[in-house]
Amino acid sequence: MREALAEAAFQLFLERGYEQTTVDDIVARAGVGRRSFFRYFPSKEDAVFPDHESCLADMTALLDGRDGPDPVGAVCDAARLVMRMYAANPEFSVQRYGLTQEVPGLRTYELSVVRRYEGTLAGYLRRRWAESPDGGLRADVVAAAVVAAHNNALRSWLRSGGVGDAEAAVDHALGLVRDVWGSAAGVPAADGVRVTVPKRAAQGAPGGRGDGPAAESDDDVIVMVASRRAPMWRVVQSIEAAMAAG
Known part of the structure; x- marks a missing residue:
């Protein structure tokens, strides 16, 4: 039902425009009642991003199981989950990106989702570096760097229409982060x-x-x-x- 509602909503957004589509339109297309819609989505915005909640849950589960000597590598691996989610359905991802760029409310919503991903990464790093000098500051900086590098590569791929290897592009971007911050002890490599x-x-x-x-x-x-x-x-x-x- 969740997938059917999300598919109906997105089709209508592309056909009629986001602002011109109502919840009533969506439930009519899906053949269900309004209560069914709000059981799965608090708002129209949530129907545009139906996969982020499960991705956040997967990210949390991955990090909960990573207590090895390479916390920076762990958050890079966690960020790759987002890239793989987008790359699994390039056509939908490219269309959603275009819609998001056209609708200010969706851009704002997307930023809130990005902050949740960044907060999840930073929270993990703060726990890992709790005893280190400036551990909290370092965690926030590294998490922001990982998200920025990931999003730069991912959005370049989306702007290209989904052409090329998204995973290779993101790997390259995250490699730059690891060159600066990554080390086996979790201590950043900086200034040589x-x-x-x-x-x-x-x-x-x-x-x-x-x-x-x-x-x-x-x-x-x-x-x-x-x-x-x-x-x-x-x-x-x-x-x-x-x-x-x-």
Whole structure:
């Protein structure tokens, strides 16, 4: 019923225009009563975006199951769910994009949906970086960057009429985000500094080199790669953040 109502609504929006189509028109086309419409959609706007609620639920479920060492990779994977939702039905997605650009109310509604996706990503990162310096700020910045990169690539694909490989375009855009922010320890690589924190010192692992107290130490090892152009304050800040995150 939900799909039938959404299909009827979208057909009418394309035929008559969004503003000229009423809920009564939609239920008449679908052959149901008004109460059935509002059981599934609070408003006409919701009928234009019937798939976002399930995508948000899938995104939340994916992130709930990701507690590995790469939180930035997790939110990039979560963002790809949105791209795949659009790419699964290119014709509908392109038509919806065109309709959204024509109707100010739909653009506003779409922005509210984007904020919900961004809030879901940021909430996950805040939990992962709760003990890190500026963890909340970093979470908001990374989430915004992921959404911006994803949407830039996705909208370029939609403006092209759905021509080309949407997944490759989004992967490229998200790769730029990971180049700046991604690292195994969840500490951003910025200003030419990348820091990782292995779980155990290599020399203390079975078969590692060295004997005595150094080989038996449980202290973690910080591995850093820094550009010659990286300012010293950034190097020190990155090391401190990695130690705190560990």
